[in-house]
Amino acid sequence: MSTQKNVREKAGEVDGSEALRIDADRAEQIVDALNTDLASSYVLYHQLKKHHWNVEGAEFRDLHLFFEEAYEHAEVFADELAERVQALGGVPISGGKALEEHAPVSHEGQDVYDVRTSLRNDMEMYGDIIEDLRDHVELAEDLGDHATAHMIRENLEHVEEDAHHVEHYLEDDTLVTEQSIHHE
Numbered sequence: 001m002s003t004q005k006n007v008r009e010k011a012g013e014v015d016g017s018e019a020l021r022i023d024a025d026r027a028e029q030i031v032d033a034l035n036t037d038l039a040s041s042y043v044l045y046h047q048l049k050k051h052h053w054n055v056e057g058a059e060f061r062d063l064h065l066f067f068e069e070a071y072e073h074a075e076v077f078a079d080e081l082a083e084r085v086q087a088l089g090g091v092p093i094s095g096g097k098a099l100e101e102h103a104p105v106s107h108e109g110q111d112v113y114d115v116r117t118s119l120r121n122d123m124e125m126y127g128d129i130i131e132d133l134r135d136h137v138e139l140a141e142d143l144g145d146h147a148t149a150h151m152i153r154e155n156l157e158h159v160e161e162d163a164h165h166v167e168h169y170l171e172d173d174t175l176v177t178e179q180s181i182h183h184e
Contacts, residue, residue, distance in 0.1 A: 022088060026143045031090030033136040034081050034148070039093055039103035040129050041078040045071050047107050047122065054112045063115065063169065070162045077155045084148055105129060119169050126163035133159060 022030070052067035082092035093102050100107070105128050108121045133156045140149035 020087065020145075020147075022143075022145055024089065026145065027088040027090065030140055030143060030145050030148055031085050031088050033132075033139055034085045034088075035090070035093040035102060036104060037129075037133060037136060037152070038078055038081040038085065039099045039101075040105050040125075040132065041074045041081065042099045043103045043105050043107050044122075044125055044129060045074040045078065047125065048074060050108075050112075051115075051118045051122065055115055055118070057115055059115075059169075059174075066165060066169075070165075073158050073162060077158070080151060080155065084151060088145075088148075104132065116170065119166050123163060123166045123170065126159060126166060130156065130159055130163060 048067050048071035052064060052071060055063045055067065057063075082094075085092040093099060105125045108118070113121070133152055137149045137152045137156065140146070140152065
């Protein structure tokens with residue numbers, strides 16, 4: 001618990017930005033969308049990190065490295081989102097419980113699943129995040145915040161690329177067969 005006596009900025013309140021010429025009403029809508037994306041990015045980050053730790057099997061190394069790259073993308077995006085929220089006069093959502101409550105996506109839980117189930121869970125979460133990001137690009141554009149729209153759009157490309165890689169991992173064409181797994 002903080003011992004600070006003076007709160008500089010209250011969470012949930014948005015002042016807007018005189019420097020960016022975005023008033024409080026528009027900034028509040030954008031900040032809410034960005035905080036949603038921030039929360040989703042951290043839920044995704046933690047799920048991908050879990051899969052990075054727990055992946056096993058013949059394709060371990062490739063998947064282990066993919067998950068690492070993907071969770072790093074999520075973390076970098078989360079940082080960009082938080083910094084933009086602050087620039088717009090808002091307070092970035094933080095703390096595990098607050099992030100989880102604010103996110104429209106849900107972590108798969110503590111259990112460890114087979115890699116295909118884990119990847120399907122990731123693909124589902126990526127799809128939900130992609131839909132939200134597309135909506136938030138449009139929202140930012142409609143509210144005249146072209147810089148935020150551009151930032152989201154650029155990151156949407158990374159999110160879509162990672163989701164596409166997950167889709168490739170789930171394809172049924174593989175060099176690893178049931179028969180070769182059982183003979184090892």
